[in-house]
Amino acid sequence: MNKSIRFILASAAVFMLAGAMSFAQSAGEATYKTKCQSCHGAAGIPSPAMAKAMGVKPVTDPAVKSSTAAKMIASTKNGMGKMPAFKDKLTDAQITDSVTYFRSFTK
Numbered sequence: 001m002n003k004s005i006r007f008i009l010a011s012a013a014v015f016m017l018a019g020a021m022s023f024a025q026s027a028g029e030a031t032y033k034t035k036c037q038s039c040h041g042a043a044g045i046p047s048p049a050m051a052k053a054m055g056v057k058p059v060t061d062p063a064v065k066s067s068t069a070a071k072m073i074a075s076t077k078n079g080m081g082k083m084p085a086f087k088d089k090l091t092d093a094q095i096t097d098s099v100t101y102f103r104s105f106t107k
């Protein structure tokens, strides 16, 4: 195999990987926007009214920041406080992706 073909194949693999990764990100984002944003806010900060009515904590809250991905996935699956359980409404992948997107706001 000559060098330029090898280079083209390697570049194609990198592009495919980057594409797959950005798809995973946008999948979480799309789920978050339709299923989570109404309570948690566009960037993880609930509106004051929602925070008061539902007890939703902002991602800047120390208790949320110090939580783990596994705990958040479990809370989203099984419900927490006034948050409904999502395990019958979303797939495990959708829950994991939307939690990953939610966690990106804590950074």
Ligand code: HEC
Pocket: 031, 032, 035, 036, 037, 038, 039, 040, 054, 055, 056, 057, 063, 064, 067, 072, 073, 075, 076, 080, 081, 082, 083, 084, 086, 090, 095, 098, 099, 102
């Ligand atoms: C009906 C409003 C509502 C919706 C919709 C909702 N949540 Fe929640 N969420 C809450 C409330 C209320 C809590 C509990 C806050 C508490 O008791 O500390 C919570 C807690 C959480 C927590 C735990 C972190 C914390 O605040 O302590 C995570 C993670 C979370 N939600 C993610 C999600 C994701 C992901 C979705 C979408 C799949 C979602 N939520 C949809 C209301 C909602």
